[in-house]
Amino acid sequence: MNPTQVDAYLRRLGARQPVGPTVEVLRELHLRHLQTVPFENLSVHLGEEIVLEEKRLVDKVVDAGRGGFCYELNGAFGALLAALGFGVTLLAGRVYGDEGRLGIPYDHLALRVRTVDGGEWLADVGFGAHSHYPLAFGVRGGQEDPGGTFLIDEAGPDAAGVCSGDSAVEKGGGDTGDADVLLGGRRQYRLEMRPRVLSDFVAGAWWHSTSPASHFTQSLVCSRVTEDGGRITLSGRVLKVTAPDGTREERELGTDEEVLEVYWERFGIRLGRVPTVRGLDLDG
Known part of the structure; x- marks a missing residue:
């Protein structure tokens, strides 16, 4: 990224040029990203191509004012952090399903970020409802x-009894082995510690945007963290506003005009038409 792109990205986040790659700066940018750049899968249902190239990802987030899902959001955020002097490594993850089984390889993209003090952090602005701030690998x-309450733990067996042997957590955050990320005691996803590049995730992005077995092809979502620490989500035509204490209000939007207005006023996304689920053949 060049300095002009960096400045434009920071303006999108409502952030000033940081003084350096410190943990305080990382925490601020992480939260601002979650508040301003929505987690959304609209491209899947608008027929828009998802291209995992740095320039295309930054153009989508900064110039087009859009969001995306994990490959796009963490891919773009990683490019910004690297341009600001942070040490950034792309990590591949596999998401745990409802029955405790791991998803496909390269199911998820997250970031390992090194700050100027040598600290190692898990930054993830592309998992939907997740941590508001980076998580420390060393804790x-x-x-x-x-x-x-989050925990980075040694990789345990999935529902099929598969376990990865040596743990990166046990090794002090080394570059071998796997680690599981837990929320409230429940395993969310498994991370491989070896470095990856964006092109490694092309097959995963293709699967998630085309397969009838992917939840991204079966539903519409646009979601972000609100300024008070809650969350606002538009699922199809259902608008959900969740307060920090977990209480939720829902209402169904009646007209296309209402839907487009919410996309623009609540998420900063201007669309020419209302996206609809493509209705892929589940048996095909």
Whole structure:
């Protein structure tokens, strides 16, 4: 990223040019990203191509004022952090399903970020409802966050009894082995510690945007953290506003005009038409 792109990205986040790659700066940018750049899968249902190239990702987030899902959001955020002097490594993850089984390889993209003091952090602005702030790789116990209590632990067996052997957590955050990220005691996803590049995730992005088995092809979502620490989500035509204490209000939007207005006023996304689920053949 060049300095002009960096400045434009920071303006999108409502952030000033930081003084350096410190943990305080990382925490601020992480939260601002979650508040201003929505987690959304609209491209899947608008017929828009998802291209995992740095320039295309930054153009979508900064110039087009859009969001995306994990590959796009963490890919773009990682490019910004690297341009600001942070050490950034792309990590591949596999998401745990409802029955405790791991998803496909390259199911998720997260970031390992090194700050100027040598600290190692898990930054993830692309998992939907997750931690508001980066998580410390070096902490062995639970980490309290507005999003809940998180834990980075050794990789345990999934529902099929598969376990990865050596743990990166046990090795002090080394570059081998796997680690599980837990929320409230429940395993969310498994991370491989070896470095990856954006092109490694192309097959995963294609699967998530085309497969009938992917939840992204079966539903519409646009969601972000609110300024008070809650969350606002538009699922199809249902608008959900969740307060920091967990209480939720829902209402169904009646007209296309209302839907487009919410996309613009609540998420900063201007669309020419209302996206609708494509209705892929689940048996095909």
